[in-house]
Amino acid sequence: MAVMQMSMVEAVRNGLDVMMTRDPRVIVFGEDVGYFGGVFRCTQGLQQKHGKLRCFDTPISESGIVGAAIGMAAYGLRPCVEIQFADYMYPAYDQITQEASRIRYRSNGDFTCPLVIRMPTGGGIFGGETHSQSPEALFTHVSGLKTVIPSNPQDAKGLLIAAIEDPDPVIVLEPKRLYHGPFDGHHEREAMSWKGHPLGEVPEGHYHVPLGHAAIRREGGDLTILTYGTMVHVALAAVEEQGIDAEVIDLRSLIPLDLETIEASVRKTGRCVVAHEATLTSGFGAELAARVQETCFYHLEAPVGRVAGWDVPYPHAQEWFYFPGPERVGRALREAMEA
Known part of the structure; x- marks a missing residue:
C-alpha cells in the first residue's frame, strides 16, 4: 500500500x-x-x-x-x-x-x-x-x-x-x-x-488500527513505560536522555485496554512507570498502576511510578511547566531503577 x-x-x-x-x-x-x-x-x-x-x-x-x-x-x-x-x-x-x-x-x-x-x-x-x-x-x-x-x-x-x-x-x-x-x-x-x-x-486508502491493541514504540529490558498520546514522544525523549533501557508502550486504546501486552512487558522488566498529561489524582494512570500491581505484583522490583499533570486547575501562564516533560519523566525512571 x-x-x-x-x-x-x-x-x-x-x-x-x-x-x-x-x-x-x-x-x-x-x-x-x-x-x-x-x-x-x-x-x-x-x-x-x-x-x-x-x-x-x-x-x-x-x-x-x-x-x-x-x-x-x-x-x-x-x-x-x-x-x-x-x-x-x-x-x-x-x-x-x-x-x-x-x-x-x-x-x-x-x-x-x-x-x-x-x-x-x-x-x-x-x-x-x-x-x-x-x-x-x-x-x-x-x-x-x-x-x-x-x-x-x-x-x-x-x-x-x-x-x-x-x-x-x-x-x-x-x-x-x-x-x-x-x-x-x-x-x-x-x-x-x-x-x-x-x-x-x-x-493511502482504507485501513484500520484495531481497538484494544497497544504498540511497543521502543523495546527494552530494564523498565516499562506505559503512556499514550503526546506523552509517548516525551517518554521516548526521557529514555534517550537518561540512557535507560526502557520499553515504551503506546497504549493507543485505553478502553479496551491491551492487558496482555502490558503484563508481558512488566513481567519481563520488573519495573513500571506510568505517564500522562492529565492531573495525577484519579487519572487513568491510577487504573494502570492498579492493574499492574494486581497482575504483576510478584514480578515487580520497585513500586509503580506515576508522572502526571499537577492537581490544580489548568494553568495558563505556566502551561509548559504543567506538562510532564522529559526531566520529570526521567526523574521517575531514575527513582524506579534505584528502588
Whole structure:
C-alpha cells in the first residue's frame, strides 16, 4: 500500500474522507466543521466534496450535537461528530454517559449506537483552563464507551476508521500538540509549529488500527513505560536522555485496554512507570498502576511510578511547566531503577 507524508490533522481529514466515500451512512457535523473546516481544519474540504447533507455546521450546543447523533446512530447512520475542544463536552456528558453508552444494554441488543465523538485534547496552544483539559478518565470510567488516543498520524487515521466501523460509541481524543508538529519530545516549545510540517507516513486508502491493541514504540529490558498520546514522544525523549533501557508502550486504546501486552512487558522488566498529561489524582494512570500491581505484583522490583499533570486547575501562564516533560519523566525512571 502506498504511503503519504501527513500531519495528524491531514491524517484525520483523510480518514474521514475515506469513510465518507466508502460508506454513505457516515455523517460529519459539529460547530464550524462544515464551510469553515473546523478550528483545526480537520474537516476542511469535506463539505465541498461530500455536500451539505453529509458534512454540516450545528448550533453551539454540545448536548444537541451528541443527542442528535445518538438518534441518527440508533436509526442506522454512522455519525462522526466533533466537539470543538474536549473541555466543551461537559454539557453533552449526560447524553454520552446516560444514553449513548447504554443503548445496547437497555435495549437488550435490539439497538446499538455506532457513534464517534472526536475531541481535541490536552494543552499546547496556551488556551488556558477551558481549552486544554485532558478528560480521558471521565470516559474510561463509563461502561459501554470505548476511548482511544493516537500518538501519530498513521494511528490517528487507523484508529478513527476502526472507531467509525465499530458498532458501539467510541471517544476519539486527538492531542492538540501533535496536530501539526514537528514534535520530538525534547524541546517542546521550540517543537510546536503551526505551519503544517509532516509528522509521518500514512497509508493511502482504507485501513484500520484495531481497538484494544497497544504498540511497543521502543523495546527494552530494564523498565516499562506505559503512556499514550503526546506523552509517548516525551517518554521516548526521557529514555534517550537518561540512557535507560526502557520499553515504551503506546497504549493507543485505553478502553479496551491491551492487558496482555502490558503484563508481558512488566513481567519481563520488573519495573513500571506510568505517564500522562492529565492531573495525577484519579487519572487513568491510577487504573494502570492498579492493574499492574494486581497482575504483576510478584514480578515487580520497585513500586509503580506515576508522572502526571499537577492537581490544580489548568494553568495558563505556566502551561509548559504543567506538562510532564522529559526531566520529570526521567526523574521517575531514575527513582524506579534505584528502588
